[in-house]
Amino acid sequence: MDLRQLEQFVAVADTRSFSRAAERLFMAQPPLSVAIRKLEDEVGVALFDRGPRGVMLTAAGQAALGAAVRCLASARDVAIAAQAAANGETGTLRVGFIGSLTFSLLPTLIQHFRGDHPQVRLELSESTNEGLLGMIESKAHDVAFVREPTTHPAHLTFMTVADDVFCVAMPAHHPLARQRKVRLKDLRDQDFIGYTPSRVGGLHAAVMHLLHDANLSVKVAQEAVQVQTVVGLVRSGLGIALVPSINAEFMPNDVVFRPIADLPASSRIGIALAYHEQNANPVLPRFVRNIQDTLQLESRRR
Template sequence: MEIRQLRYFATVAEELHFGRAAARLHMSQPPLSQQIQRLERQLGFALFDRNRRSVTLTRAGQLLLEEAQRAIAHVDRTEDVAELIRSGTAGTVRIGFVGSALYGVLPHALRSLRANLPHVHFTAREMESNDQIQALEDDLIDLGLTRPPLPLGNLAVQDISHEKLVVALPHDHALHRRGESVALQDLAAEPFVLFPPEHGSGFWYTVARACGDAGFSPTVTYQAEHIHTMIGMVAAGLGISLVPVSASRLQLPGVRYMPLSGPPVHLKLSCIWDQARSIPALDQIIDVIAAAAQSCEATGR
């Protein structure tokens, strides 16, 4: 039994007239009659009672019609979804993201994705930058939001935002009383709380390079794998840290944020993906995320 045959049967059942049904199907009447007869032979029972004056459904035909209409509707929906997938406006996309993106781009990006691509389903999973590279290679995610620079190999990358680093200090730190901003060189003797290089190499490299430009290498006393843990350690008085300005939304008791004086130090956020396994919706998704990131930068959110 073919879906084409079911369409023929349903059309005749709706019209109860072979001529009108053939016109709707853009075919002549004899081939339509032949197809219905062939379907009846396959099924082993009659679908229609025919005479010169009328065509009516048999009881068996009435029962089959309900199932046929459901099957046709399901196939039509499947074809619609397939077209959406081909056009890049449907499907499932698995996103990995660094934790710091939660306080900046990610909420706006997901909201924008839902509004612009309502038929695309998303899963979002917090992962450190280096873990995202491995997850892309293992086909566990389709897209990563990560902090460069990273050893990307054959992965594609597109920078989507740049945000300033600020200093996270314990609330009673002496630097709070010295002005409205902090110079990097004033942090040379301070104990730092940072990501371990193997978990957040891009973040760690950006901080280490900025400190090096200021003439010192940071003394990392404590390490943390998540941005909220890092800021929690600062609140506990275990050290100071440099964090993206969006992370200052995490207002834990015992921690204060201050801008850096001098030339700003920027931390990038990038999309990374495997072009060899690119899914149809990915290009549009990256465009929507990039636009959301630019909007965040423009409005300072």
């Protein structure tokens, strides 16, 4: 039997009439009668008692009716599920992010998306810029939040989601902590906590570019990969560091953050959403649009 036969059976059962069922199904009555006979032959029992006043379900037909209705509903669910997945309303999205983003922007963006798309499963994982870009290129991740500046492979799309600037992180007892703002020349010959070099750029490249343009030499005492690790080393009294200002309000109280008064415009940093231009995951366009809408909403609130 097929779904068409079940639809015909349910129509006859509902209307108790072959003629009225045929009208509902937009078909002639004789072919409908033949189809029901074939269905009865297939199941091996009579489904209807046929009489001058119409047709009535037999006991077997009554039992079959419930099963037929459920079967048709399940078939509709199959179509609905397939359409929802094709439209990106359901499915899975693999999202990578840099660790320092968990203190600021990421929770807001993820909460908004989950609120609007509760049937989408998000798989989140933390890594470095280099690791994230590699996973986007290999399509092990669908999308990633990466720190800028970074390399931009031609086949990847980058969408800026946050602009930022460097500020100076220092122990609370540091002499520069008494100043409301710090000038770049104040950093000269300071013990410095830097970032581990990466082949894709990132914060190490941005800091080195800034120091070079300012003709500053610093004594790099330690290096670390993540912003929170750098701040932890500052907290330990090992030196000062340049860190993204977006993270400052989420860091320990015994670390002081000061803006840089003469920071050149060319030293701007930020966060970008990166994804492969050939990624066919139908959830991805919905995620990108949702991020854009959330950022616009947050901008209006400010």
